[in-house]
Amino acid sequence: MKKILVIQPIHKEGIKLLQKNSDYEFEIVENIETEFLKKKIKNCDGISIRTANLGSEIIDVADNLKIISRHGVGYDNIDLKASKKKGLTLAITATANAVAVAEHVMFMMLHISKRGNMYDDTVKSGKFNNRNKLPKTIELWNKNILIVGFGRIGQALIKRCLGFEMNVFVYDPFVSKDIIKKHGGIKVENVIDASKKMDAMSLHVPLNEKTKNMIDYKFLKALKKNCIIINASRGGVVNEVDLDQALNEDLIFGAGLDVFETEPPNENNLLLKNKKVFLSPHTAAFTEECMIRMGKETIQNIFDFFNNDLDNSKIIKL
Numbered sequence: 001m002k003k004i005l006v007i008q009p010i011h012k013e014g015i016k017l018l019q020k021n022s023d024y025e026f027e028i029v030e031n032i033e034t035e036f037l038k039k040k041i042k043n044c045d046g047i048s049i050r051t052a053n054l055g056s057e058i059i060d061v062a063d064n065l066k067i068i069s070r071h072g073v074g075y076d077n078i079d080l081k082a083s084k085k086k087g088l089t090l091a092i093t094a095t096a097n098a099v100a101v102a103e104h105v106m107f108m109m110l111h112i113s114k115r116g117n118m119y120d121d122t123v124k125s126g127k128f129n130n131r132n133k134l135p136k137t138i139e140l141w142n143k144n145i146l147i148v149g150f151g152r153i154g155q156a157l158i159k160r161c162l163g164f165e166m167n168v169f170v171y172d173p174f175v176s177k178d179i180i181k182k183h184g185g186i187k188v189e190n191v192i193d194a195s196k197k198m199d200a201m202s203l204h205v206p207l208n209e210k211t212k213n214m215i216d217y218k219f220l221k222a223l224k225k226n227c228i229i230i231n232a233s234r235g236g237v238v239n240e241v242d243l244d245q246a247l248n249e250d251l252i253f254g255a256g257l258d259v260f261e262t263e264p265p266n267e268n269n270l271l272l273k274n275k276k277v278f279l280s281p282h283t284a285a286f287t288e289e290c291m292i293r294m295g296k297e298t299i300q301n302i303f304d305f306f307n308n309d310l311d312n313s314k315i316i317k318l
């Protein structure tokens, strides 16, 4: 019987799959401290893991481990070098997240453009009659949006933006002009030049050396004053200190962040007090439907792996 360690609880629909399969025994752990995980992982054949850090010191002692199944699509919490050295397979829940994150981006973009907090505060604080004196809101209709990174989430987002009749531009050096055109977008070659004409930008790239601090003060200063920036990719792609400064200097209309350089953000993070940024606690994929999909897919990926049936699109090349 194969042993599966579920690191951090997942939706009960995923657990049900394990309960029904007599080829597997499993344990769910909430403690994510290194020494604890080192003990627990020792005899496991497979793990499902959410956001806990899986460093080389843990992977190195996992002598039976064959598969790491990420609950989600990002994998910057996993030591890839150590995983490769051990010959492990790393799988992601590739088909689960995109729609939920794309909806979250639309929610943030609409919330910011319609000044959701301000309207709500106005009514609840008894200031309804101020409605003519409030700062104006803006429409998404006919506006230019740049989607940076045209993978699963970028491709789910374009459909929603086109539904709002936005003009969609895409920056992704690894996706062809034809594919972008087929999805209804226009490929741009130079992200800095293109961004100067945008009313909105949404980031959907992995965090790496190229994308870290991609959006810094210089970049923000060149944008149109009505531009809205959304980051639901990874913290660090947007430089938070620079974003705070740009918002305070009215260089852009507003920003929405679901992810942070440090999670949770430090209490002295200036953005926590900035009214022009709308924040969510890395919950873009936390809809009930998406949690069910991720919970089931992370377990199914383990089953498929041991049945030699795991789809290639779910495997990360190490």
Ligand SMILES: NC(=O)c1ccc[n+]([C@@H]2O[C@H](COP(=O)([O-])OP(=O)(O)OC[C@H]3O[C@@H](n4cnc5c(N)ncnc54)[C@H](O)[C@@H]3O)[C@@H](O)[C@H]2O)c1
Pocket: 072, 073, 074, 075, 097, 101, 148, 149, 150, 151, 152, 153, 154, 171, 172, 173, 174, 175, 204, 205, 206, 207, 210, 211, 232, 233, 234, 258, 259, 282, 283, 284, 285
């Ligand atoms: N907020 C959340 O809860 C949440 C949920 C899921 C995914 N994510 C994050 O969203 C991001 C995108 O996820 P995905 O599933 O669409 O990934 P994906 O791998 O399907 O797509 C990423 C795209 O980025 C492109 N890319 C890589 N480097 C680039 C660069 N320098 N400039 C422009 N494009 C570049 C790639 O070509 C690829 O098309 C990841 O960082 C992931 O971790 C966040």
